[in-house]
Amino acid sequence: MKNQTSGINANIIDASTLEINRHWESIYVGIERANMLLENINKAQGVSEQRRNEIKGQALFLRAYYYFMLADEFGPVPLKLRPSKSPDEEPLAGTPVAQIYEQIIADMKEAEKLVRTITDYGYNTRITKTAVQGILARVYLTMAGYPLNDVSKYTEARNYADSVMQSGLHKLNPDFKQVYINHVKEVFDIGESIWEVEFKGANKNEIQEGGMIGSYNGITCGNIDTGYGYDYVHATAKLYNAYEAADLRRDWTVAPFRFVTTGQTVVRTAWAADQVYERSNGKWRREYELLLPRDQSYTGTNWPLLRYADVLLMFAEADNQVNNGPSELAYKAVNMVRRRGYGKDVASPDPTVDAPPGLSKQDFHELIMNERLRELAFEGIRKHDLIRWGIYPSTMQAQVQAYRTNMPAALRDPAIAQAQRITERSVLFPIPNSEMAVNPNVKQNPGW
Numbered sequence: 001m002k003n004q005t006s007g008i009n010a011n012i013i014d015a016s017t018l019e020i021n022r023h024w025e026s027i028y029v030g031i032e033r034a035n036m037l038l039e040n041i042n043k044a045q046g047v048s049e050q051r052r053n054e055i056k057g058q059a060l061f062l063r064a065y066y067y068f069m070l071a072d073e074f075g076p077v078p079l080k081l082r083p084s085k086s087p088d089e090e091p092l093a094g095t096p097v098a099q100i101y102e103q104i105i106a107d108m109k110e111a112e113k114l115v116r117t118i119t120d121y122g123y124n125t126r127i128t129k130t131a132v133q134g135i136l137a138r139v140y141l142t143m144a145g146y147p148l149n150d151v152s153k154y155t156e157a158r159n160y161a162d163s164v165m166q167s168g169l170h171k172l173n174p175d176f177k178q179v180y181i182n183h184v185k186e187v188f189d190i191g192e193s194i195w196e197v198e199f200k201g202a203n204k205n206e207i208q209e210g211g212m213i214g215s216y217n218g219i220t221c222g223n224i225d226t227g228y229g230y231d232y233v234h235a236t237a238k239l240y241n242a243y244e245a246a247d248l249r250r251d252w253t254v255a256p257f258r259f260v261t262t263g264q265t266v267v268r269t270a271w272a273a274d275q276v277y278e279r280s281n282g283k284w285r286r287e288y289e290l291l292l293p294r295d296q297s298y299t300g301t302n303w304p305l306l307r308y309a310d311v312l313l314m315f316a317e318a319d320n321q322v323n324n325g326p327s328e329l330a331y332k333a334v335n336m337v338r339r340r341g342y343g344k345d346v347a348s349p350d351p352t353v354d355a356p357p358g359l360s361k362q363d364f365h366e367l368i369m370n371e372r373l374r375e376l377a378f379e380g381i382r383k384h385d386l387i388r389w390g391i392y393p394s395t396m397q398a399q400v401q402a403y404r405t406n407m408p409a410a411l412r413d414p415a416i417a418q419a420q421r422i423t424e425r426s427v428l429f430p431i432p433n434s435e436m437a438v439n440p441n442v443k444q445n446p447g448w
Helices: 018-043 049-074 097-114 129-144 153-166 176-185 237-242 308-322 328-341 361-376 382-388 392-406 409-420
Strands: 193-197 257-262 265-270 303-307
Touching: 018 049, 049 097, 049 129, 097 129, 129 153, 129 193, 129 303, 129 308, 129 382, 153 308, 176 193, 176 303, 193 308, 237 361, 237 392, 303 308, 308 328, 308 361, 328 361, 361 382, 382 392, 392 409
Parallel strands: none
Antiparallel strands: 193 303, 257 265
């Protein structure tokens, strides 16, 4: 986050941090609603069995996904599987993470049998069978890494990613940038984007479902008509340099320009070659918005939770672990993502961009780690990946030296301070004060 010196965006948090308290409370509200629905769904009259199963499956999955977020971010949290009956109920203690994951898996596997396919809807903001399978792959891949380190789960991660691949319902959009243009234009691409958070409108009139994708995390711009960008989210040299010059993802992901306003004139102005840290996230470009006039802050741009490219990379990562080295199928999966990134035909081998043959297990794993950085940058999954790989604190501490050496003076000190604050305790958020104040049975996470 550019020049942030206070609050959560500067990695300054504790148990009283408002955003963390609200995050916790919002997730448990979702869990409570899912529990209420699941307890009462069989009481509804005049509902077909198919419709009842569909709704039940969605509720089961969402409850499981909320607990996946909680376990991933907070560790051992209270596992509540029934709706509250009285405010006087005894509060629950934190449940061991392994037990939470058992419930996550059970709920998602049951949901997989009940929900419908994505083609039944034609859009990707409902819970569908391949969305469940893809997130199950992510859950199992997480269980195989830190903190559970249950490497037996790589097999299930591979199998569930493969289920999505074998469904025949998904494919890579041949144009990387079009994935994000579709988000901004509010076009559903159910081939590439398997599951999205849906936003709509600009929080005007009767529709109050706008988000801030493209304004909060968009290209620097001080003009509403062009598409206001707050300049909050910047690239690093590590990200920019992870791409080869021929990789088309680089100059779409890391915007090579900003908008400069002089009077009533807005000029698209290129960054100099050495101005890397100044560059913004360029994925969601407001100039493609179709809802006019634009609002300064709010957009209808959807947020991707699961893309097919992610599934391919999860398959390749898990397959490499299962087979003690990459198989031909693992190479095929990662090379499809790479070819698309370079503007090539994803189905045609191309030695100029394909991963080098004959890589060892460790070298292929490092390739996947870097490919996930390149493909999924700014999509909210990097921290999760670094944690499950067990390298979050060490990676951020390495950035401290990189910032000292390479970053412009105007940006350097806040960035160094942000990175320095990431230590072992940062792997988990603190249990919020809002919970600690009412629940004597829950324990605070180490270091907080």
